[in-house]
Amino acid sequence: MTVNLLDLDLPHMVGFFATMGEKPFRATQVMRWVHRNGESDFAAMSDLAKSLRENLSRNACIEVPKVVSDRTAEDGTRKWLMDVGSSSVEAVFIPETSRGTLCISSQAGCTLDCKFCSTGKQGFNRNLTTAEIIGQLWLANKALGAERGGDRVISNVVMMGMGEPLLNYDNVIPALRLMLDDNAYGLSRRRVTVSTSGIVPMIDRLRDDCPVALAVSLHAPTDGLRDVIMPINRKYPLKELLEACRRYLDRAPRDFVTFEYVMLKGVNDSALHARQLIALLSDTPCKVNLIPFNPFPNGGFERSPREAIRQFSEILNGAGIVTTTRKTRGDDIDAACGQLAGQVTDRTRRTIRIARSGA
Ligand code: SAH
Ligand code: SF4
Numbered sequence: 001m002t003v004n005l006l007d008l009d010l011p012h013m014v015g016f017f018a019t020m021g022e023k024p025f026r027a028t029q030v031m032r033w034v035h036r037n038g039e040s041d042f043a044a045m046s047d048l049a050k051s052l053r054e055n056l057s058r059n060a061c062i063e064v065p066k067v068v069s070d071r072t073a074e075d076g077t078r079k080w081l082m083d084v085g086s087s088s089v090e091a092v093f094i095p096e097t098s099r100g101t102l103c104i105s106s107q108a109g110c111t112l113d114c115k116f117c118s119t120g121k122q123g124f125n126r127n128l129t130t131a132e133i134i135g136q137l138w139l140a141n142k143a144l145g146a147e148r149g150g151d152r153v154i155s156n157v158v159m160m161g162m163g164e165p166l167l168n169y170d171n172v173i174p175a176l177r178l179m180l181d182d183n184a185y186g187l188s189r190r191r192v193t194v195s196t197s198g199i200v201p202m203i204d205r206l207r208d209d210c211p212v213a214l215a216v217s218l219h220a221p222t223d224g225l226r227d228v229i230m231p232i233n234r235k236y237p238l239k240e241l242l243e244a245c246r247r248y249l250d251r252a253p254r255d256f257v258t259f260e261y262v263m264l265k266g267v268n269d270s271a272l273h274a275r276q277l278i279a280l281l282s283d284t285p286c287k288v289n290l291i292p293f294n295p296f297p298n299g300g301f302e303r304s305p306r307e308a309i310r311q312f313s314e315i316l317n318g319a320g321i322v323t324t325t326r327k328t329r330g331d332d333i334d335a336a337c338g339q340l341a342g343q344v345t346d347r348t349r350r351t352i353r354i355a356r357s358g359a
Pocket of ligand 1: 117159262294
């Protein structure tokens with residue numbers, strides 16, 4: 001059976017080379033070829049013995065998802081749609097003056113059914129493999145020309161694409177380790193962010209196994225509202241979630257957690273919600289990132305008006321919580337948060353009922 005080398009972090013790569021009777025340094029050498037140089041042809045790995053190159057051609061491969069569409073928005077945001085067999089996932093590159101952020105997916109679809117999320121609405125297809133997760137970075141790096149100039153075009157990676165990364169833990173961890181490994185992408189822990197809807201036991205495991213920057217999708221200041229728009233809250237309610245966040249901070253590369261809060265008109269965006277949020281977050285070092293809701297067909301929610309977002313932000317900032325509002329990028333190619341995977345139909349029409357009931 002051929003092994004896809006993109007599935008292997010350093011310890012596994014060393015293990016694989018050992019099975020061929022090769023020394024550990026061969027593993028790092030090949031890892032550099034594959035991840036740093038974006039090389040997928042063993043024959044081109046000029047500093048390896050010919051016999052090893054032939055051996056690798058027989059026993060290993062470097063396989064990434066097939067790109068089915070590659071579009072660039074007017075603001076430079078670039079989105080790749082990748083075929084992962086039965087369905088497709090998306091990765092988005094967001095260039096800014098001082099950094100370039102790649103947003104990648106961890107699952108095809110998602111099991112969690114958050115009411116405002118396009119990915120949630122399409123249901124769950126399957127977990128991505130490590131190769132498919134790191135393959136998004138490999139492909140984007142290559143497409144952006146990083147392997148030629150050696151420049152760090154991609155300075156940050158955020159796991160904020162499709163899927164819940166902490167529910168695909170075993171495949172996500174080796175991918176994170178590759179992002180951090182100096183022989184691969186060499187990103188600092190502060191520049192790799194896992195975004196989670198709040199899978200409490202897995203937040204603890206991430207802290208122990210591979211602490212990177214943590215973003216938590218909060219979106220509501222009370223259990224009553226969060227239970228409705230994020231059903232996962234019924235399993236891991238706010239009190240437990242915030243305790244896990246504080247435990248995470250003991251080992252985190254940053255001394256705060258980022259809370260994401262999607263601004264849904266008439267649902268979670270009032271001054272009262274802002275005050276409830278301040279009370280909730282009072283003993284958790286954090287920043288809040290407000291995300292204007294990105295509509296999608298049959299989404300059932302509306303984006304809060306600009307003025308409501310400004311007021312909400314001002315109330316939080318006034319209470320000493322550093323609050324930013326996310327700029328919407330890549331509008332013309334549907335590349336914004338929660339819009340990934342293109343158009344889906346709402347099979348349930350549930351969200352419309354929730355929005356109308358004003359829960
Ligand atoms: N499953 C993880 C990561 C992927 S979603 C999580 O939920 O955190 C990345 C972010 O986009 C999350 O904060 C998510 O709640 C938010 N999001 C989902 N749908 C959105 C929408 N339609 N508009 C704005 N943000 C959305
Ligand atoms: Fe899944 Fe995150 Fe979308 Fe919720 S917001 S359905 S956890 S991808």
